[in-house]
Amino acid sequence: MILLPSWWVPPALLAAVLLLDVALSIRPLGFIRMCLHGVRFPEEWWWILLVVKVLAAGGLIAGIWVPGIAFAANSGVIAYFLCASAAHIRAKATGAAFRVNCLGMLALSCVTLVSSFL
Structure with missing residues (x-):
């Protein structure tokens, strides 16, 4: 494995x-707010999603130089969007909103993993 x-x-x-x-979700735009309300995700927990995405982005960047980190972060992003789906x-x-945001990000995450590590 690479x-x-x-x-x-x-x-x-x-x-x-x-x-x-993350930047668009700090003060969620209408489509993001509608998306989170659509799945009945409690507003007091929205901040957790920001933390997860910042950590994933950090892992993807660090993994460009540190073996295994980008693969793990990318896999975590795929798991995140599978759960969101x-x-x-x-x-x-x-x-x-589901098709564009959620499935779009899931597709981008899968393409990234395949194109980077296979």
């Missing part, structure tokens, strides 16, 4: 997208 990404751009791009998501499906909140 423990360093074959090219640094995909993990850096995923990290940048995650950090952009399950929450959306369970709550029957499968509208445009």
Whole structure:
């Protein structure tokens, strides 16, 4: 198994997208607020999602130089968006926000893992 990404751009791009998501979620925009309310995620826990995404972005960046870290962080991001997808499906909140945000990020995370480590 390759423990360093074959090219640094995909993990850096995923990290940048995650950090952009964090920036947009500090004071959630309407579509983010609607998404979180759609799955009935308690507002007092929203900050945890920001911490998880910042840590994942940090792991993706550190993993460009430290063997295994980017792979673990990327795998964690995939697990995060699989859980988010399950929450959306369970709550029957499968509208445009689910397809664009959740499934889009899941696809980007999977493409990043495949293109960087296989």
